[in-house]
Amino acid sequence: MMSLVSNGAVRFESFHDDPEDVIHTGRSQLPTTAASREQISLWSVLKQSVGKDLSRLTVPVVFNEPLSFLQRLGEYMEYSDLLRLADEQDDAVKRLEYVTAFAVSTLASNRDRLSKPFNPLLHETYELDRLEDLGFRFVCEQVSHHPPISAFHADGPAFRFYGSIYPKLKFWGRSIDCQPKGILTLELTKRNEVYTWMPINCSIHNLVMGKMYIDLHGTLEVICHSNDLSVKVHFKSSSSWLGKEANHIEGYIVDKSKKKLRALYGDWSEFLASCGAETFEANFAAWDKERKEHKEKKQPVVGTGGGHSPPPARRFSTTDMLSSPEPPEDIGMPLVHCKSTKVSSGKKRCDKTCSKITHLSVLPLLTGSTVLWRVRPRPPISEQFYHFTLFAMALNEMNTNGRAPLPPTDSRLRPDVRLMEDGNIDGAATEKHRLEEKQRDTRTTLKKVKQDPHKAPSWFTQGPHPFVKDQDTWHFNGCYWNRDWSNSEYIF
Ligand SMILES: CC(C)CCC[C@@H](C)[C@H]1CC[C@H]2[C@@H]3CC=C4C[C@@H](O)CC[C@]4(C)[C@H]3CC[C@]12C
Numbered sequence: 001m002m003s004l005v006s007n008g009a010v011r012f013e014s015f016h017d018d019p020e021d022v023i024h025t026g027r028s029q030l031p032t033t034a035a036s037r038e039q040i041s042l043w044s045v046l047k048q049s050v051g052k053d054l055s056r057l058t059v060p061v062v063f064n065e066p067l068s069f070l071q072r073l074g075e076y077m078e079y080s081d082l083l084r085l086a087d088e089q090d091d092a093v094k095r096l097e098y099v100t101a102f103a104v105s106t107l108a109s110n111r112d113r114l115s116k117p118f119n120p121l122l123h124e125t126y127e128l129d130r131l132e133d134l135g136f137r138f139v140c141e142q143v144s145h146h147p148p149i150s151a152f153h154a155d156g157p158a159f160r161f162y163g164s165i166y167p168k169l170k171f172w173g174r175s176i177d178c179q180p181k182g183i184l185t186l187e188l189t190k191r192n193e194v195y196t197w198m199p200i201n202c203s204i205h206n207l208v209m210g211k212m213y214i215d216l217h218g219t220l221e222v223i224c225h226s227n228d229l230s231v232k233v234h235f236k237s238s239s240s241w242l243g244k245e246a247n248h249i250e251g252y253i254v255d256k257s258k259k260k261l262r263a264l265y266g267d268w269s270e271f272l273a274s275c276g277a278e279t280f281e282a283n284f285a286a287w288d289k290e291r292k293e294h295k296e297k298k299q300p301v302v303g304t305g306g307g308h309s310p311p312p313a314r315r316f317s318t319t320d321m322l323s324s325p326e327p328p329e330d331i332g333m334p335l336v337h338c339k340s341t342k343v344s345s346g347k348k349r350c351d352k353t354c355s356k357i358t359h360l361s362v363l364p365l366l367t368g369s370t371v372l373w374r375v376r377p378r379p380p381i382s383e384q385f386y387h388f389t390l391f392a393m394a395l396n397e398m399n400t401n402g403r404a405p406l407p408p409t410d411s412r413l414r415p416d417v418r419l420m421e422d423g424n425i426d427g428a429a430t431e432k433h434r435l436e437e438k439q440r441d442t443r444t445t446l447k448k449v450k451q452d453p454h455k456a457p458s459w460f461t462q463g464p465h466p467f468v469k470d471q472d473t474w475h476f477n478g479c480y481w482n483r484d485w486s487n488s489e490y491i492f
Contacts, residue, residue, distance in 0.1 A: 026394025030066065032423030033384040034115075037062045043208045046171055054169035054176065055119075055148050058436070061429045065115035065386040066421035068411040070126035070140040071395045072117045073152050073165065077128060078391040079105035080136045080156065082373055087158035087188045093261050096229050096253055099186060099195050100222045100264060101272045101372035104233065104249065107200065107216060108375045111247070111269035112387040114204065114212045118417055118432070119148060121439055121491050123457060126411040127480070128395075131156065139480045141409075143457040145439075149182075151460040153476035160187040164474045165199055176204040183471055193226040194467045200235060215246065216268055225467045228256040233264060250284075252277055265366070271374040275366050283366055396421060404483050408490040409458075415492055435492060458488060 040060055049057050079102060086098035120142035128138040136156035143151045143164070151164040163184035170177045180199035187194050201218040217237040223230040233251035249272070250265040263280030266272035365371070378389050385393065398412055406412060416431035446452070459480045465471040 026397050026399060028379060028390060029381055029393055030385050030388070030421055032421070034065075034386050035062050035423065035425050046207065049171045050173050052171060054171050055146070055167075057171075058119075058432070059116055061416075061420055061425050061432060063116055064118055064420060064428075065113070065388075066417050067117050067392065067395055068120050068124065068126065068414060068417060069117040069148075069167065070120045070124060070142060070150055070152075071411050073140050073150055074126060074128045074138055074395055075109045075389070075392055076106040076152075076161075077130070077134075077136055077138050077154055078109065078376075078389070079373060080134060080154070080159075080161075083156070083161065083186070083188070084135060084158040087190050092224070092227050092229055093253055095188065095193065096195075096222065096224055096231060097262065097264065097274050097370075097372050099188075099224075100220075100231050100233060100253075102186075103184075103197050103220060103222055104266065104268055104272045105373050105375075107268045108270070109389050109392060110202070110214055110216065112214070112383075114214060115386050118414070120150060120411070121145075121414075121435060123409055123455070123489075123491060124411055124414075125407055125409040125459065125480075127406070137481070139459060139476070141457050141459050143460050143462070143474055149474075151457070151474035151476075153460070158189050160189075161185070162473070162476060174206065174208050176207065178202045178204075183465065183468065183473055185465070185467070185473065191226065193224060195222055195224050196468055197222045203237075213246075219251075220249075229261070230254060231264060235268065250280075252280075264372075269375065272372045273365055273369040274372055275369040279366055279368055287364070287366060405485075407483075407485040407488045408492075409488050413492055439491075 040062060042059070042063065045059055045063075046057075082098050082102040082105060086095045086102065089095045089098065122142055122145040124142045126138075126140045128136075131137045135158070136154050138152065138154040140150055140152035143149050144166075147166050147168070149164050149166045151162075153160070153162040155161070161184070164182045166181040168179050168181055170179070179201050182199055183196055184199065185194065185196050197220055200216050200220050202214060202216045204212060204214050206212045215237060216235045218235055220233040220235065221230060222233070231251050231253045233249050236246070236248045236250075247267045247269045248265075249268050250263070252260040253262040253264065253274075254260055260277040262274050263277045263284075264272060264274050265280065265284070376389065376391075378387070379393075382388055396412055396417060411417065414435070416428045416435060419425075419431055420428035446455075460474040460476055462472055463475050465473040
């Protein structure tokens, strides 16, 4: 799938543009398009909650997306191939590069996703078994209701990736702040190497007026506990959704003595590249300035900062964004690619390549860069479907094709999410309300009969983190994949 081009950069071959994209074997769109929110003012709903923790607040269903938060966490796995690549590298710096690329890739699907995933019910689960085709299986459980904590565990031949997230949301009037709590741990198989990082903070701006946008900010620190290499990737906070530097990220891989070994730069919604620390220091400012000037003139960037000039005038294409010393290879940002056309066999296949360049074509690369990861373009119809990626489109699909049956707790069986997906907003609201009441009633009944209302989760147990001091994590007990649901109740 990948090969080295002459300047040392990695070229992705038939990775995203392959019509039979390996990652996408499910449906290409949802049953119905998203309902309009124009009739309801978000402000009128949220104004009572200024300064409060939003985890208890329910918003009208039109502000939801038809996925539970557990399914949303499944999106972490879209680029899990990077973990296989990381495991294969003999060089420790390269391993950290790919691990960091993976950590960044888990955030990409957040761009434009301005809807609230459904709060999972206590003990709700979600599985994504892609062991055969993609080399991983993922399982997630809602292990606590107040505070809402979701624990997940994914594994495959090359890795184990697990953690928990408590998405702490605070409403500030014009924006929502999210400071998720939890720790994410990755173990690479070959060398038994352990990496950890924390979920990044995010804000949703312009809730009341203007165009809403999502901003990830703060520092993503990926630490390798086995060799003391680490990287701090800084997410630049943006001041407007139009400011294209908005999603810009950068940082250095350093060793124990803080010596800079490599620079990483990119855009969390598009790509991550690495280059020598000196190249970055010497050229980045010029490159950045040039990029901004181009933007002000509203011209596409054909970056040369510190690199070489792009080929002489021809139609601006992705190749122009490279500044490699060699004739540019097409490892730049992808063109929009239609993937949703149905063909008679029932298989979905791409039969058209659009030449429209999307916002993806923003950043050029510095000389000698290696593209570690780049995002798959979203389907052109994404906008009408809550801005879902193709990967997200298939998450709630009831496709058990010859697979073992799902447990009665699986998110795919949630009637409210299903109704919303089918366009029945009122029905979804009624069901959502019913489920919340049912959950409350169960708790009250248990309390009355003096039973612990906090029944332990089925597949995870809380305990000290095996590698990080003074930190708890949730341990997967592995039993899920025995597929014995005799102790699981139908919670919907
Ligand atoms: C009222 C409506 C508009 C509110 C919508 C809130 C949505 C956008 C919020 C609710 C929960 C949030 C998520 C909670 C936790 C994380 C993990 C973090 O590492 C990346 C961002 C991410 C994935 C957040 C993205 C934005 C999010 C999905």
